[in-house]
Amino acid sequence: xxxxxxxxxxxxxxxxxxxxxxxxxxxxxxxxxxxxxxxxxxxxxxxxxxxxxxxxxxxxxxxxxxxxxxxxxxxxxxxxxxxxxxxxxxxxxxxxxxxxxxxxxxxxxxxxxxxxxxxxxxxxxxxxxxxxxxxxxxxxxxxxxxxxxxxxxxxxxxxxxxxxxxxxxxxxxxxxxxxxxxxxxxxxxxxxxxxxxxxxxxxxxxxxxxxxxxxxxxxx
Amino acid sequence: xxxxxxxxxxxxxxxxxxxxxxxxxxxxxxxxxxxxxxxxxxxxxxxxxxxxxxxxxxxxxxxxxxxxxxxxxxxxxxxxxxxxxxxxxxxxxxxxxxxxxxxxxxxxxxxxxxxxxxxxxxxxxxxxxxxxxxxxxxxxxxxxxxxxxxxxxxxxxxxxxxxxxxxxxxxxxxxx
Numbered sequence: 602x603x604x605x606x607x608x609x610x611x612x613x614x615x616x617x618x619x620x621x622x623x624x625x626x627x628x629x630x631x632x633x634x635x636x637x638x639x640x641x642x643x644x645x646x647x648x649x650x651x652x653x654x655x656x657x658x659x660x661x662x663x664x665x666x667x668x669x670x671x672x673x674x675x676x677x678x679x680x681x682x683x684x685x686x687x688x689x690x691x692x693x694x695x696x697x698x699x700x701x702x703x704x705x706x707x708x709x710x711x712x713x714x715x716x717x718x719x720x721x722x723x724x725x726x727x728x729x730x731x732x733x734x735x736x737x738x739x740x741x742x743x744x745x746x747x748x749x750x751x752x753x754x755x756x757x758x759x760x761x762x763x764x765x766x767x768x769x770x771x772x773x774x775x776x777x778x779x780x781x782x783x784x785x786x787x788x789x790x791x792x793x794x795x796x797x798x799x800x801x802x803x804x805x806x807x808x809x810x811x812x813x814x815x816x817x818x819x820x821x
Numbered sequence: 822x823x824x825x826x827x828x829x830x831x832x833x834x835x836x837x838x839x840x841x842x843x844x845x846x847x848x849x850x851x852x853x854x855x856x857x858x859x860x861x862x863x864x865x866x867x868x869x870x871x872x873x874x875x876x877x878x879x880x881x882x883x884x885x886x887x888x889x890x891x892x893x894x895x896x897x898x899x900x901x902x903x904x905x906x907x908x909x910x911x912x913x914x915x916x917x918x919x920x921x922x923x924x925x926x927x928x929x930x931x932x933x934x935x936x937x938x939x940x941x942x943x944x945x946x947x948x949x950x951x952x953x954x955x956x957x958x959x960x961x962x963x964x965x966x967x968x969x970x971x972x973x974x975x976x977x978x979x980x981x982x983x984x985x986x987x988x989x990x991x992x993x994x995x996x997x
Contacts, residue, residue: 609957614849616938618848618851618852627840634877
């Protein structure tokens with residue numbers, strides 16, 4: 602029995618699997634033994650993908666911001682082309698539409714030319730209340746005779762002001778805020794819009810004429 | 822390059838050395854695994870696991886000659902196969918066949934090729950083949966087999982006896 606077992610054992614141990622491809626087996630084993638190679642490759646791909654995504658994100662962000670600013674500017678231009686109710690001191694006033702010009706256009710025309718924007722705001726000039734313009738009197742309130750009277754603290758005719766005055770951009774800014782939203786925080790987009798308005802106001806009025814140096818100080 | 826040099830290279834994690842060792846022993850170790858699990862796909866997977874285990878734990882191995890190394894590697898493969906068989910929960914079935922009696926007649930084992938014997942062993946039921954392989958080829962005792970497979974020594978002896986008888990019957994039939 603032992604002899605037979607030995608014979609069988611020898612024959613079995615001598616047997617080889619002939620149709621096995623050791624190269625393919627080694628390729629599989631190598632992957633298991635050295636998985637880092639693949640991971641490094643993946644890590645590099647991931648890093649490259651992150652870089653591309655970052656660049657694309659920055660590009661989109663820039664474009665998106667510009668587009669938003671452009672849209673804001675367009676909205677502002679549209680606003681200028683229409684006579685809209687204006688909120689001043691939390692009350693809606695409807696100023697009569699003057700022939701040919703919107704209220705904002707009038708305001709901006711009076712403010713121009715505007716000096717370079719200064720972040721150090723000067724104290725607004727406190728004006729004594731002046732009589733309302735003839736077109737704003739109750740009897741002459743234009744298309745909205747039953748609306749409450751507008752509350753304008755001071756609207757003065759143009760007075761000669763030094764061009765380098767730091768108040769000028771502030772006035773344009775206040776005009777914008779009064780029209781659009783009194784309560785909203787001043788954001789980048791609004792600032793960009795104000796710059797746009799200021800630049801526009803510096804150069805020409807709605808008719809394309811070069812603006813005069815006269816200005817009006819309006820305090821809301 | 823001698824086996825000692827190859828193993829030294831494997832210890833240093835040199836791919837060429839590992840590849841050379843794998844090429845030398847892959848076919849032989851695959852045969853070992855096929856004897857236990859029968860399916861070639863399972864056997865290939867187990868063989869790769871065994872080599873992976875050997876290469877990652879090579880520092881605990883001391884080279885004491887080629888035969889000792891082959892035995893060490895084979896033992897790793899057998900352990901991998903037994904782990905799979907334990908997971909599969911192999912059944913040590915008893916074939917109730919009164920004709921399966923081991924005779925002392927001379928069986929023509931020597932006239933059979935290694936391939937023929939290998940294929941006949943693969944035809945044995947899983948429980949028979951496992952005990953037969955462990956006892957006859959790996960030269961383990963019934964006590965060791967019982968511990969490895971979680972069975973009693975009596976079951977091991979019984980399975981071996983039946984395996985011998987069935988193999989004898991198959992060899993005789995093969996000769997005819």
